[in-house]
Amino acid sequence: MSDTIISVEGLGKRYALNHKNGDGERYTTLRDVIARRVSAPVRWLHARRGAPNATLVNGSSIPALHSITRNSRSQEDFWALRDVSFEIKQGDAVGIIGRNGAGKSTLLKILSRITEPTKGRIRIRGRVASLLEVGTGFHPELTGRENIFLNGSILGMSRTEIKKKFDEIVAFAETEKFLDTPVKRYSSGMYVRLAFAVAAHLEPEILIVDEVLAVGDAAFQKKCLGKLQDVAAKEARTVLFVSHNLDSILRLCDRVLWLDAGSLRAIGRPAGIVQAYNQQWSNDSRVILLSERQRPNWVRQKAIVEEVSCLAEEGTGWSYPFGSPLEFACTLLVRSRISTLLMAYAVFTPSGFEIASTRAPCEFPAPYFEPGRYKVRVSIPYLRLAPGNYSLNLGVVSELGHEDFVTEVAVFEVPPNERSADHFADTIRAACIPEVRFTVEQLEETISVLPEGVK
Amino acid sequence: MQELVIEPGRTEKNYWGDLWRYRELFYILAWRDISVRYKQTAIGVAWAVLRPFLAMLVFTVVFGRIAKMPSNGIPYPILVFAAMLPWQFFANSLAEASQSLVLNSNLISKVYFPRLIVPAGAVITSLVDFLISAALLVLLMVWFQFMPDWRVLTLPVFTLLAFLAALGPGLLLTALTVKFRDFRYVVPFIVQFGLFISPVGFSSDVIPDQWRLVYSLNPIVGVIDGFRWAICRGAAGIYVPGFALSMTTITLFLVLGIWYFRKTEKSFADVI
Numbered sequence: 001m002s003d004t005i006i007s008v009e010g011l012g013k014r015y016a017l018n019h020k021n022g023d024g025e026r027y028t029t030l031r032d033v034i035a036r037r038v039s040a041p042v043r044w045l046h047a048r049r050g051a052p053n054a055t056l057v058n059g060s061s062i063p064a065l066h067s068i069t070r071n072s073r074s075q076e077d078f079w080a081l082r083d084v085s086f087e088i089k090q091g092d093a094v095g096i097i098g099r100n101g102a103g104k105s106t107l108l109k110i111l112s113r114i115t116e117p118t119k120g121r122i123r124i125r126g127r128v129a130s131l132l133e134v135g136t137g138f139h140p141e142l143t144g145r146e147n148i149f150l151n152g153s154i155l156g157m158s159r160t161e162i163k164k165k166f167d168e169i170v171a172f173a174e175t176e177k178f179l180d181t182p183v184k185r186y187s188s189g190m191y192v193r194l195a196f197a198v199a200a201h202l203e204p205e206i207l208i209v210d211e212v213l214a215v216g217d218a219a220f221q222k223k224c225l226g227k228l229q230d231v232a233a234k235e236a237r238t239v240l241f242v243s244h245n246l247d248s249i250l251r252l253c254d255r256v257l258w259l260d261a262g263s264l265r266a267i268g269r270p271a272g273i274v275q276a277y278n279q280q281w282s283n284d285s286r287v288i289l290l291s292e293r294q295r296p297n298w299v300r301q302k303a304i305v306e307e308v309s310c311l312a313e314e315g316t317g318w319s320y321p322f323g324s325p326l327e328f329a330c331t332l333l334v335r336s337r338i339s340t341l342l343m344a345y346a347v348f349t350p351s352g353f354e355i356a357s358t359r360a361p362c363e364f365p366a367p368y369f370e371p372g373r374y375k376v377r378v379s380i381p382y383l384r385l386a387p388g389n390y391s392l393n394l395g396v397v398s399e400l401g402h403e404d405f406v407t408e409v410a411v412f413e414v415p416p417n418e419r420s421a422d423h424f425a426d427t428i429r430a431a432c433i434p435e436v437r438f439t440v441e442q443l444e445e446t447i448s449v450l451p452e453g454v455k
Numbered sequence: 456m457q458e459l460v461i462e463p464g465r466t467e468k469n470y471w472g473d474l475w476r477y478r479e480l481f482y483i484l485a486w487r488d489i490s491v492r493y494k495q496t497a498i499g500v501a502w503a504v505l506r507p508f509l510a511m512l513v514f515t516v517v518f519g520r521i522a523k524m525p526s527n528g529i530p531y532p533i534l535v536f537a538a539m540l541p542w543q544f545f546a547n548s549l550a551e552a553s554q555s556l557v558l559n560s561n562l563i564s565k566v567y568f569p570r571l572i573v574p575a576g577a578v579i580t581s582l583v584d585f586l587i588s589a590a591l592l593v594l595l596m597v598w599f600q601f602m603p604d605w606r607v608l609t610l611p612v613f614t615l616l617a618f619l620a621a622l623g624p625g626l627l628l629t630a631l632t633v634k635f636r637d638f639r640y641v642v643p644f645i646v647q648f649g650l651f652i653s654p655v656g657f658s659s660d661v662i663p664d665q666w667r668l669v670y671s672l673n674p675i676v677g678v679i680d681g682f683r684w685a686i687c688r689g690a691a692g693i694y695v696p697g698f699a700l701s702m703t704t705i706t707l708f709l710v711l712g713i714w715y716f717r718k719t720e721k722s723f724a725d726v727i
Binding site: 111114117118119123124125130133150153155 | 457458459460461462463464479480483487490491494495559561562563564565566567568635636637721722724725
């Protein structure tokens with residue numbers, strides 16, 4: 001008998017995107033169903049004429065530039081996972097990395113049986129406990145003690161098991177004093193500590209952990225990582241662990257699984273894969289060709305961005321020293337006469353949070369953009385990003401509609417320097433560190449420390 | 456070591472076994488709903504007593520005093536309350552169950568467990584209200600010095616019947632509500648309407664004989680008749696063909712409810 005504990009063959013998961021509702025509401029109403037049935041023949045005619053009316057965001061859940069039209073009712077298939085196969089051995093600590101929308105969470109959801117795959121087959125030997133969210137099922141009205149039991153049973157522990165570990169859990173969470181207080185009065189830090197403490201004491205053969213360590217303070221994060229390490233190493237359990245924090249992946253995992261746009265890109269030793277993944281994040285070349293990139297099918301492509309190049313003054317590659325303006329140039333290919341062109345950009349953190357985006361008209365002296373090539377200089381002078389890695393999306397809009405949309409055009413780095421140190425940028429958690437002036441003027445020469453009337 | 460295979464469209468062989476393994480979650484969810492229900496209310500559990508009591512008063516006045524419906528010598532409040540008990544249970548279960556999955560959507564999208572636990576737990580929660588109301592019935596009997604006979608011992612059987620009668624439509628409505636939120640408006644309507652077409656305020660003896668069989672298509676009619684028969688010393692009898700018909704509808708709903716729930720269960724996390 002082999003010691004393979006999880007084997008996945010040809011796994012695929014398809015979601016039908018319902019564009020009418022755009023983001024958010026995925027459930028339907030009867031009215032919609034009836035309306036769709038009635039309007040089906042009409043839409044079929046539309047489809048035959050090739051009306052571009054879908055709003056799929058490039059096959060991923062990366063937030064789009066805000067301006068996507070939401071007028072269509074079409075449904076579109078979207079494969080969150082495509083033909084993924086791998087095997088995991090008992091006792092492995094496996095890290096799963098990939099960009100946002102690469103299918104990491106979907107994979108975890110299928111493995112933990114929350115949702116069903118569309119294709120493929122998985123064999124799992126052993127009890128699975130999954131921790132996709134901290135404090136699932138916590139009820140704000142219940143006390144800490146009650147929530148430990150509630151959360152424990154939700155995660156699959158038996159009552160006797162919880163009782164046995166109760167003291168350990170409480171000690172780990174450091175919330176002894178507040179055990180009989182409703183958790184709605186907890187601070188968010190206490191809440192997270194309690195929630196993680198319950199999960200950390202699960203004893204399944206396979207533990208699945210989504211990015212739950214992103215919450216809580218640094219000291220507690222460290223403690224949680226230590227606990228996970230113990231679980232994997234000492235107790236020979238299998239841990240599957242999703243994180244954007246590559247350091248913790250390197251520290252914790254024996255193997256790394258890299259997902260990219262729903263497919264398995266690589267699996268193997270952490271060092272090699274993390275390095276390859278990192279390299280993808282840093283572009284050596286200052287000029288990036290975009291003409292071959294995948295575009296969503298709702299863009300008209302009458303004006304597209306062919307290439308972008310970094311205009312940073314110092315450094316090599318896409319690197320903007322802290323405090324310097326974010327400047328780059330785009331080569332625009334215009335295929336038919338256009339009178340108005342707007343460009344939009346959006347900047348994301350590696351975890352997919354959109355920090356900044358603007359849409360503005362391109363300044364151009366002539367009344368029309370005749371077919372041809374144009375160079376657009378983009379300058380964002382005042383966005384002072386904290387040191388770190390960022391990615392860039394670009395979009396082009398004309399008076400006729402969306403012309404181009406490219407996600408992750410480039411990944412750039414903001415390296416720390418003396419100026420960032422001056423601003424304590426390395427200790428600030430914010431993504432933007434705007435310039436600030438604290439101007440002081442003296443009001444009085446002497447002040448009385450005691451309030452009036454007191455001698 | 457057990458091996459688990461996950462494949463599209465595969466109905467798990469150990470589903471019912473899983474349901475048994477997760478029984479503790481079932482208790483604890485029911486316990487959570489009960490202990491949370493009356494938090495931050497001024498009179499708390501008294502609501503569970505007050506609601507059926509007031510409804511009983513209204514029905515006694517309207518049907519007993521004003522319409523002068525026959526009661527076969529049974530005190531009218533007891534006649535009404537014997538029916539109010541299963542009816543309230545049925546109505547509450549339906550309302551609670553149909554909302555249960557939507558209210559627990561965070562659980563559905565983050566953890567695996569047999570989804571049947573959630574609506575079934577909601578029905579159990581209503582059972583607690585039912586027991587509190589039953590205590591009120593005992594008080595009423597003492598007040599009217601009404602002594603039930605041996606038939607009252609059959610009450611647990613009819614309670615089980617009421618549970619099954621609520622579970623079938625409950626599961627169906629739960630699964631439908633996940634996909635079509637319209638059903639949250641349908642359920643209060645069913646409950647309101649059902650109160651008047653079910654023999655709660657009056658004995659089903661008043662239904663003309665030629666209509667009685669049709670009337671019994673309503674599954675709750677059989678349950679209510681059974682409760683009356685057990686509590687009121689058989690004075691309000693069971694109409695056997697009608698009772699059999701009610702049983703059939705209950706079974707049909709139960710089978711349909713479980714079938715539809717199991718069929719749609721796997722996509723709950725994707726649509727909720």
